[in-house]
Amino acid sequence: MNRMPKYEKQSLSDRVVAHVKEQILAGTLKSGDRLIETDISTHFRISRAPVREAMRILNEQGLITFSPRKGNHVIEMNxxxxxxxxxxxxxxxxxxxxxxxxxxxxxxxxxxxxxxxxxxxxxxxxxxxxxxxxxxxxxxxxxxxxxxxxxxxxxxxxxxxxxxxxxxxxxxxxxxxxxxxxxxxxxxxxxxxxxxxxxxxxxxxxxxxxxxxxxxxxxxxxxxxxxxxxxx
Missing domain, CATH: 1.20.120.530 (GntR ligand-binding domain-like)
Structure with a gap:
């Protein structure tokens, strides 16, 4: 699968953002799905800091929501x-x-x-x-x-x-x-x-x-x- 839109930077947080978007493109991430930061950091073998930054970027782009008690979830729309x-x-x-x-x-x-x-x-x-x-x-x-x-x-x-x-x-x-x-x-x-x-x-x-x-x-x-x- 190599048709992912290209991004100018390839920082660790950008890699996480691209990974989440790839899952959306493949249909494997759906509304309401939870994104667990520890699982993502383990998958990429990176610290939590770039994962948190990626979650912030995805939140700004309107793709995920965050609440202190529930964590990060893929957006849901009525x-x-x-x-x-x-x-x-x-x-x-x-x-x-x-x-x-x-x-x-x-x-x-x-x-x-x-x-x-x-x-x-x-x-x-x-x-x-x-x-x-x-x-x-x-x-x-x-x-x-x-x-x-x-x-x-x-x-x-x-x-x-x-x-x-x-x-x-x-x-x-x-x-x-x-x-x-x-x-x-x-x-x-x-x-x-x-x-x-x-x-x-x-x-x-x-x-x-x-x-x-x-x-x-x-x-x-x-x-x-x-x-x-x-x-x-």
Whole structure:
């Protein structure tokens, strides 16, 4: 499993943060799961200090919560909070897509790279030796695809917020792994997004992206899905 998004620093605390995110990508960490600092420090053969720092970072990114009596736990979100996360992600990513088209920032080499990432989703079905690895491939390629577009915009703060939201939503969707879809279908969806982006029609791009996100909303919040708002 080597599609984990790259981090600039490789301190001990960053290694722990990356490890936790890998478990989220693989679907093995779910809402409410407890993160025991002593177990993590033993696993990495490191002191508790960098583990505590990693927990602080993950808390700031909205991925875990801490209470003095209960310790660190993976976040839990109620339906209203989950819908808000979907809407915020949709709104911010729509702003980025409009900017990319308006300023013509997506070049041919970018389209080729995006298509390559999407095609790797298709081949991932054969490369994944078990369910955890298949979900890791699907989710790490999914975030790589979207993060590529986010970073093209040059909007550092939006990228930081969107990455946090991606993992927050994924944690909840890990409760029912079927909601994540299958590699072949996701490959087709992302390849369609590439083709729509090539057309340089903002309305068509926003519509295609809205449908892409709404597919997740439908399976995650079937009762509330009709209230999903793209630009709220």
């Amino acid at each position: 339906p209203a909070e989950l819908m808000e996360a979907f809407e915020v992600r949709a709104s911010l990513e729509t702003q980025i897509l409009r900017k990319l088209l308006r300023e013509q920032r997506i070049k041919e080499t970018d389209f080729q790279q995006l298509a390559k990432i999407a095609r790797e989703m298709n081949s991932g079905e054969k490369r994944g030796v078990n369910e955890a690895e298949k979900f890791f491939l699907l989710n790490s390629l999914d975030i790589s695809f979207h993060k590529y577009l986010w970073e093209l915009s040059g909007n550092v703060r939006r990228v930081q917020i969107l990455e946090g939201l991606f993992y927050q939503l994924l944690i909840v969707m890990n409760e029912d792994l079927s909601s994540l879809g299958v590699l072949e279908k996701k490959a087709e969806e992302h390849l369609r997004l590439v083709e729509v982006l090539r057309g340089n029609d903002p309305s068509a791009v926003v519509r295609a992206f809205h449908n892409h996100i709404q597919d997740y909303v439908k399976v995650t919040l079937p009762r509330e899905e009709q209230n999903f708002c793209l630009d709220c």
